[in-house]
Amino acid sequence: MEYSIQKMAQIAGISSRTLRYYDEIGLLKPARINSSGYRMYGQNEVDRLQQIMFYRELGFSLDRINDILSSPAFDSRKALEEHREQLLLKRAKLDLLIANVEKTICYKEGRIKTMSDEEKFEGFKQKLVEDNEEKYGEEIRAKYGENTINEANNKLLGMSQENFEKAAQLEAEIKSTLTEAFKTGNPASPLAQKAASLHKDWICCYWKKYTKEAHAGLARIYVGDERFKAYYDKDQPGSAEFLRDAILQFTGQME
Amino acid sequence: MEYSIQKMAQIAGISSRTLRYYDEIGLLKPARINSSGYRMYGQNEVDRLQQIMFYRELGFSLDRINDILSSPAFDSRKALEEHREQLLLKRAKLDLLIANVEKTICYKEGRIKTMSDEEKFEGFKQKLVEDNEEKYGEEIRAKYGENTINEANNKLLGMSQENFEKAAQLEAEIKSTLTEAFKTGNPASPLAQKAASLHKDWICCYWKKYTKEAHAGLARIYVGDERFKAYYDKDQPGSAEFLRDAILQFTGQME
DNA sequence: TTACAGGTTAACGCAGCGTCAAGGTCAAGG
DNA sequence: CCTTGACCTTGACGCTGCGTTAACCTGTAA
Structure with a gap:
């Protein structure tokens, strides 16, 4: 199987310019040049290109990739x-x-x-x-x-640790706010929404990325998770569900 | 207060070459050029440079910084x-x-x-x-x-959610392993160390970066945190301290 | 006067290609 | 035979944000 430069590029999902560049810097030379001066690639080159793409995917520089692939003793x-x-x-x-x-x-x-x-x-x-x-x-x-x-x-x-302390403080705030909010009985009340907002801040101490959807998803999971349920329900049974509803309201995920 | 190019560079902690470049691309022009052709900067330029540095710090391109600073209506x-x-x-x-x-x-x-x-x-x-x-x-x-x-x-x-599920599964594993390990009474036992290792994996579901020191730090905090202590001690009182010791052993942080 | 510290412009170099420019090659169709 | 269009070639500039010579001018203290 011999490939032209463009077929090769298609296989790898890159541009033909890139292949020419790799030839230029000696990273991947074609198997042969045909009578018209066209670059022709064979199976070996396909394999090598795959290796190259792999390391490139990992963010290595082309220079280092060259080192890796050419020296067998490379660690x-x-x-x-x-x-x-x-x-x-x-x-x-x-x-x-x-x-x-x-x-x-x-x-x-x-x-x-x-x-x-x-x-x-x-x-x-x-x-x-x-x-x-x-x-x-x-x-x-x-x-x-x-x-x-x-x-x-x-x-x-x-x-x-700082992060953790902040989280701990937020947790305390959530708890007290939730206790007060629960008395209103309304998950949409300002106090309940404040609790949900605090909960968002708390989440942000742990999560790499906050999204409303994920927040709502977590709220739903909460009620089913004995640990969290037990924690929030300890003082006021029903608090976990209440918090969940407040969060669903807060995130606009009520259906 | 007039500053020479190098004084200016010193103030901002950048190179004089950078200031020349900013002049070249029109991002920051000197207040005036003195009789010897030297660039002289005034207070306005200091202020503007600070703004530039600020946005640069946030990773904006110089082009965008120019947009931001030059158009007052820019959002x-x-x-x-x-x-x-x-x-x-x-x-x-x-x-x-x-x-x-x-x-x-x-x-x-x-x-x-x-x-x-x-x-x-x-x-x-x-x-x-x-x-x-x-x-x-x-x-x-x-x-x-x-x-x-x-x-x-x-x-x-x-x-x-996937992450969360993985964490939940790990949590269950930790719990059962810890229960078994606790019976050995030895935080250095293989089973206890396995629990500590699982706990590390669990942490990695939440933390951006794992370090032994942070892990050990968390373990110490655990015992003092009612929520976690209650969670781990629920079935077997003393489990929290046991886990802490296992983690300290695991992370090589025993003093 | 001689150093030495500071200033100037001009220009290349870096990574990894994208993007013309200017042209040669090959197969199909009129 | 000619055209058209797809595909190939080499060559060279452009992009970002400066670092780094090179070659030269200025100002001041010894």
Whole structure:
């Protein structure tokens, strides 16, 4: 089976330009060039391309893919783990970014119109410091390896604990608000809706992404989960269902 | 207060090259050019640079920053939310990548030496399909806006529920394993360690990043948290402390 | 006067292709 | 035989956000 460049591209779901580029950088050369100068690819090339696509899928650079595929002694296992670390770092940075953006949105929602330049500057400076620490930390890690990774982890631990404390506080708030709201008997009452809103905040301490649908889905599951049901029903039987209804109302998922 | 290019760069913690580049693309022009052809920046420029840095920090492109800062009618709120969506998408992709890398590592750890090309191909093709769906979904979203966002959310909801179910199953496993392990009375026993390991898996359903330190920290908190303590102690009083000790052992955090 | 610290413009380089430009090749149809 | 259209070729610029020479000018202290 011989493939033309476009057939090959179709198989892999990439462009012919990409194949030409791979030929150019020596990552994937065609099996032969026919009399008209056309690139012809064979089975071996299909296989190699699949390997390439695989590692590319994992976000490796074409250079590294070349290393991996050409050197048989290449420690792919180590490469994968290092790569994983890098991805985790990337994600941590992204998380910071997202948090910052969300913070900013909240700030704007708060309608704080007059925000002194000094304030902005302060917040910014803080961020700069954080960034520097991050960069510094990265350099250290690159230089000294694992020893200092623990330090970084400790930082994350600090964040997790902070997160956990925030969650615990929210939980207490939910509980007291729910107790009051339950007396109204109306899941649509402002107090009940406040409880649902607090519950949303609480969820956001644990979930990577909040959606109303998922929130509602969780609420439905709650009532069927003995642990949560027991927790919420402990003081006031029926509270779990009440919270569920409040959340369904809050998320607009009542049918 | 007039600043030279380097003073300005120092204030903002960036390079002078960056300032020249911003001048070049018209993002930030100096207040004036002095007789020697030097760029001189004033207070207005400091302020604007801070704004630029702010949005840059949030991951906006310089082009968009220019839009935001130059058009007073620009809806920064909307821009922020759109940007947030994009970041979330990015993170979702990253999560996929990380999962794939981890899967691959497990595969390699499993010492499955002979892995037929077909198998590789299958897995890869699946991924292609997923990607196509993702791309398609993005296009749709761009074209039709919010309506279809719900569909995407439903997908995420599916993931969350799946995640939740996995967590629930793990929880059951932890409980039964813990019950058995408790009878041994030894938190270092294989069974107890298995429970700790399961608990780690369970944590990973909720946490963005797992570290031994955080796991141990959580274990310590557990005992002091009535909800979890009550949950684990319900059948066998002392189980919570036992689990904590098993986790401390598991994470090597015994002092 | 000599250093040395600072400024200037111009231009290449990076990753991974997308996207013309300008043309050659091949099979089908008039 | 000619045209048309699909497919192939090489070559080269463009994109992002600067880092990094290179080659040269300015200002000030010793």
